[in-house]
């Protein structure tokens with residue numbers, strides 16, 4: 001019989017994980033659909049009873065989003081406009097039942113190229129706190145997802161929190177998703193932007209596109225081109241998206257994805273302008 005552990009404290013969870021062989025379970029909304037028709041054989045470490053992993057706390061220079069904070073928890077939290085991109089993404093993740101159970105950390109650890117939370121968290125410059133019995137380390141999100149279904153999590157490690165630094169200037173953000181229909185759909189392309197401004201001038205821009213490369217990516221050339229200027233959608237040029245490498249699949253061709261990403265990024269900036 002597979003083992004099932006549901007500890008109430010992080011240190012207990014880490015001891016279970018350190019034994020090896022356990023699969024972490026949060027909302028289960030990626031875990032279970034990947035196992036339809038198969039008898040469960042894995043030893044499970046269920047995180048949902050650990051209160052200290054849930055919820056959002058504001059600290060002096062950052063916000064801390066606990067690993068098992070659900071998409072609904074994020075939508076309902078009192079957060080500044082900086083977080084609009086992540087809340088908009090949260091509202092488009094599955095339906096209400098999925099948003100009630102699915103977690104931010106689960107979306108990251110599942111490492112799907114179409115994970116809707118990733119572009120917003122890249123634009124928010126998120127870092128991840130990873131915990132094990134050896135201690136805790138922090139890794140930028142951009143170094144965490146290594147490829148489709150591949151992360152930098154080491155054996156015995158949990159993603160314990162997502163950390164969002166406070167911006168230096170007044171910051172606004174936005175998110176747009178393109179799917180074959182409006183809701184309950186896997187993204188063909190999605191994009192998120194955080195713009196920090198002072199006196200109408202862009203002081204920092206962070207823009208990321210998902211589902212158009214094996215891992216969602218920031219667009220450093222575009223970010224540099226916007227800095228020091230007044231924001232306008234026309235500033236986006238096709239070469240600013242050269243870092244992307246879209247593929248053909250059942251949801252869209254590479255050419256369509258490239259065009260869609262360009263339009264999404266322009267619309268994001270027009271909205272924020």
Ligand SMILES: Cc1cc2nc3c(=O)[nH]c(=O)nc-3n(C[C@H](O)[C@H](O)[C@H](O)COP(=O)(O)OP(=O)(O)OC[C@H]3O[C@@H](n4cnc5c(N)ncnc54)[C@H](O)[C@@H]3O)c2cc1C
Pocket residue numbers: 023024025026027028029030031032033047067068092093094095098101102103104105106107108109110114115116117153157158159160184185186187
């Ligand atoms: C009907 C349906 C619609 C969906 N729609 C969307 C959508 O529109 N957009 C989208 O992006 N996703 C969508 N999803 C996927 C899923 O809901 C999200 O990715 C969700 O955020 C996953 O979170 P979870 O807590 O359910 O993860 P789980 O299924 O519990 O876990 C996912 C993976 O992460 C690991 N894991 C989870 N938490 C941790 C942790 N703290 N530390 C280490 N490893 C961990 C697990 O071991 C597992 O490998 C959908 C799923 C369904 C079933």
